[in-house]
Amino acid sequence: MRISMAYIKIVVLLLLVIGLYGFASVRNAKRPMGNIAIKFVGEENLYLTEEAVNKLLIQKLGALENRAKDAVVLDSIEKIVQSSPMVKTAQVYRTVDGKLISKIIQRKPIGRIEGNSRFYLDSEGKRMPLSRYHSARVPIITGKITEKTLEDAYVILEYISQDDFLRKNVIGIHIKDEDAYLLKLRVEEFVVNLGSVENLDEKFKKFMAFYVKAAKDNSLDTYAEVSLKFDNQVVCTKI
Structure with missing residues (x-):
């Protein structure tokens, strides 16, 4: 008989706990919530x-x-x-x-298009509207804006975003045509003519080798354009 009473007490206690928990859960669910x-x-x-x-x-x-x-x-x-x-x-x-x-x-903008319409290109190459709250410090893309040149501009921007020197120094991309992408630098007066977006790694390696040597020679301010579009050479146009 004692065993039966103890068992009954345990069952009753469990039912009370379950009932109280269910009541509290329902009451909590019905409470009004605050702002998210x-x-x-x-x-x-x-x-x-x-x-x-x-x-x-x-x-x-x-x-x-x-x-x-x-x-x-x-x-x-x-x-x-x-x-x-x-x-x-x-x-x-x-x-x-x-x-x-x-x-x-x-979303993270990596370039800003300034043309008939104005918008960002984000880190996935998709269009992103400008924000009324903040203006991103990213390269500005101007010139001949088409779906194809935007795809090419994204390839250039993505490469630039991965390189510390380029990310700090490239402030603009002007598109003359599908095989003429001109980079504007933060400090230097000359533009960098990439040509097409083919072989970007090789082109930027050539540019860095040129830049280091020209900086050492104090000749950077004598150039109007530095062209990287030709294979195995850097062609410079003087002012």
Whole structure:
């Protein structure tokens, strides 16, 4: 009989715990939630702001702070945040204490197009609108803008972004034609004629060898153009 009573007590205790947990979970789910916490990952320069993300969510879903927690679908919020043209990826989740958080990785511009329309090229070669909150310090692309020349410009920009010297010194790309890409440097007056985008590694190696020698000879300011489009040689045009 003692064993039976002890067993019954344990079962009753378990049922009470389960009931209390279920009641607390339901009550917690019905509580109104606060605003979503926005966390930007990686980039210090914000092309998007917390205020802009919250405004986008309000436009699509209404005010979140008045919603019951169980009425908020995380996937829906995630898709809305990712719909921003400034967002690369977004992850939305709840913390243990019930707070709603969105971690956002922004797209990264590597070049800025200045033509009939103005926009960025991002790190994946896709068009990205300019931001009202921040202007990226990236090379400016001008001249003959077509889908083909934009693809070529992306190849050049991607190469430049991987090289410390070029990333700091190349401030512009002027497109004369599909086989004439001219680089403008931050300090030097001459332009660098790459020709086409073929064999970029070889061309930039030739340029660096020329640059080191010309800097040593103090002759950099005597040139108007440095052409790399010919095989195995650097052709310089003097001022």
